[in-house]
Amino acid sequence: MATILVIDDDLDFQQMLRLMLQRGGHKVITTGDGPDGLTKAKQLKPDMAIVDVMMPGMNGYQVVRKMREDPDTAGMSILVLTARAQPVDREAALAARADDYIPKPVAPNELLAKVNELLAHHQSAQGPAKQTTSVLSLRGGVGVTSIAVNLALGWQARGRSTCLVDLQAGPGQAALHLRLNARTTWIDWAISGDTSTNGLSKFLLPHTSGLSVLAAPIVPMNLPAPNRVTTLLELLRERFERVIVDAPRIWDATCAAAVLAADNIWLIIAPEVGSLQSAVGVLRALKAARISDERINLIANQIMPNPGLVLPAIEKALGQGFKGSLPYDEAQSGAIGQGVPLMISQPDSLFAAAIKQLIS
């Protein structure tokens, strides 16, 4: 049984929909206008919202956009159901980031099938309840921080409470990518000796997207003992649904702790000889650390418009295929400079779309 929020100003239709969905085994909340729908969505956190378009004051597209912008409702499944039944209306609904669109009138069994399909898809797309991902490369300049930052924002936008940890000894870059002042860092936490999830809160930097960030120091500092890194990642996993680690660029005890704690390791490879050579070394180190192949995901990052190596050649050399490839995007450097990652400034860009694809 799922909880479904129906937002439609046609009260007769609202009641018909309520009966039909209740017969289908779902709990139904109804409202006749957009602003109240947004409040109910935030407070009651339904699994799905069915949103009409033609509503006075705030139309359905505006409602959907606001839901997607709010971290509390961003991950909700949204179906637009409207009498505006033209192809351009379907495009408008999907552009507003609804999951799907059905024109009115609709047969009850067709609607129920679509609702159940979306709920099932949503559940599988959400993945496991808790997950730690370490983004890794021992080669500098291949875009590890950009990927970690956008991956963290991507999960947050899907409604998963997410923390991004920049595990460098310094100088860290993740806070810069998000235009945050790294006034507290993960090393400050390690030095504090605290071991509680509550105590961790004062070291987290809040980002406007809802993402929490544990920054690295701007000035390099001595690394704490590796067991503090393990404790830190355990505490974060307790508190957040997704933990994204921007892993150190050198293979040391901190880096080893980050990969050992991770459910997934994203090994970032740029299509150039230096990066390939580094990846060979990392894969050997991971094998020596008894990290299973299933946890290792090779991700190609096209950091240049004209790559030096083609991906099949890299796959052949590594004896392993890529899980995904992130396209070259010239807007990337501007995004870093402005402190507004592409996942926020250009969510439909090729780069952001590829990250979202990897998440799903």
Added chain:
Amino acid sequence: MSQLGSRRLTADIFADSHRISTQMALRGRVLSDSLNDANTSYLELDIAYVSRIDHPGEILADYALSIVRKDRLTFVVVATGLEMAIKQNATTYAYRRQWPVFITVPGFEITGQIEAPTNIDLRALMAIGVERFIPIFNGKATLSMNQTIQFSGELILINKTAIEVLCIGDKSTQ
């Protein structure tokens, strides 16, 4: 199986540069009667959602009350709800048939089916009769300057005075 839908008729009204989506409580009348009613030059709308033709999916604003001048409308698209849009002939006359049509109005090309006598007279179709809006069944309106923008419906009611070209018959290619 019955369908879930509104008891109001949803129609897309097109003027030269705007699309007005509206939901009408017709109170016993059909839409074509309201459009062809010679006693009034206006059509009042309970609620109007306004879009520009070049971005027809985007709603610019909505208004609780509005009124349109019928003589300045180009056409009206009814996606579904034929019974609320036009009176159906109770009997079928043997001498009438459905003709494929191609019509141009400012900005749009419209195709569909028109119901007319077997010995169709185009001049009579355009000039005779008091009805300002002629019905095109299973119609599709395509924006001439951007053919990816299309509007289709069970019925398109076209303002005769907006028609530039009307062609009848099956198209042939050389």
